[in-house]
Amino acid sequence: MCFVFFLYVSDQISAPIQLLSSAVTTLTPQQTSQPCQGSGIDNGGLDSGFVIPSWLMAHVILGAVGFGFLVPAGTLLPASQTIRALPNAAWFKGHKVLVGIGSLAGWIAFAIAIASITPKLATSHGKLGLAISALAIAQALLGVFRPHLPSAGEMKSQGRVIWEYAHPFLGRVIVVCSAAQMYLGYDLLNTRFSFPPSQSLQAWSWAHTIGIFALWLIVLAAFKASGKKPAMTSNKTADVAVADRA
Numbered sequence: 001m002c003f004v005f006f007l008y009v010s011d012q013i014s015a016p017i018q019l020l021s022s023a024v025t026t027l028t029p030q031q032t033s034q035p036c037q038g039s040g041i042d043n044g045g046l047d048s049g050f051v052i053p054s055w056l057m058a059h060v061i062l063g064a065v066g067f068g069f070l071v072p073a074g075t076l077l078p079a080s081q082t083i084r085a086l087p088n089a090a091w092f093k094g095h096k097v098l099v100g101i102g103s104l105a106g107w108i109a110f111a112i113a114i115a116s117i118t119p120k121l122a123t124s125h126g127k128l129g130l131a132i133s134a135l136a137i138a139q140a141l142l143g144v145f146r147p148h149l150p151s152a153g154e155m156k157s158q159g160r161v162i163w164e165y166a167h168p169f170l171g172r173v174i175v176v177c178s179a180a181q182m183y184l185g186y187d188l189l190n191t192r193f194s195f196p197p198s199q200s201l202q203a204w205s206w207a208h209t210i211g212i213f214a215l216w217l218i219v220l221a222a223f224k225a226s227g228k229k230p231a232m233t234s235n236k237t238a239d240v241a242v243a244d245r246a
Contacts, residue, residue: 055116062109063185067132067178070102072216075171079223096143099171103136106178125184132177139174142167179213 074095077083083091110133114120121127146167147160156164 053116055112059109059112059116060185060189062105062112063129064182066102066105066107066109067136067174068182068212070098070105071136071171071178072175072212074098074102075168075175076216076219076223078168079220081223099143100140103140106136107133123184123188125181125188128177128181128184132174132181135170135174135177139167139170142170175216176213179210179216182212 074097077091077095077098080091083094110129113126113129117126121130142163146163147157149160150156
């Protein structure tokens, strides 16, 4: 299931980038020189004939790969009891790597946009990007400073119980917001570049945003419904302890 998710999302991320590259090269100078009112992007960055600015391409790729692929994939690993049963807390290590790298890519994408766009945060896409970046920082802090599991025979602390609900919930909020952010990004590109109807990104925006988010929900539901939580053996208990200390 994870492999199918990875293949699908990889294709969905690469396709719009290829479409953007091919479509912009067909625009006329008149089409690329018309500013988009209220876009929050000045003429110096985007009105350069047929060339996509390197900062914009970097922003699109890093944002799509980070918050559109790696972070959602990382949130799926703890939901699968099969993956959680792997030895040496492999699920936890994978979760940290995917979410960590994905969040870093998303933060860089946001920083690139802030450094390249004038005025700052003038669009819904920019404001939501700020919110997602802030939530990702909060989520990272929750992961680093989490209350540890109690020793055998002890009760979980109230802080640990709250954390076990708050951390997964916030992770899923970030995924939902990222799906909305993808749509807003497509819509801004489509409006700003004035694509011809035959090459409009409007259809891509709906197909990719809904497709990726729907598939994430399906995989998450399938993992949740895959069976009861396996009984804790001594080895599995040790793996959880390893993950908690990591």
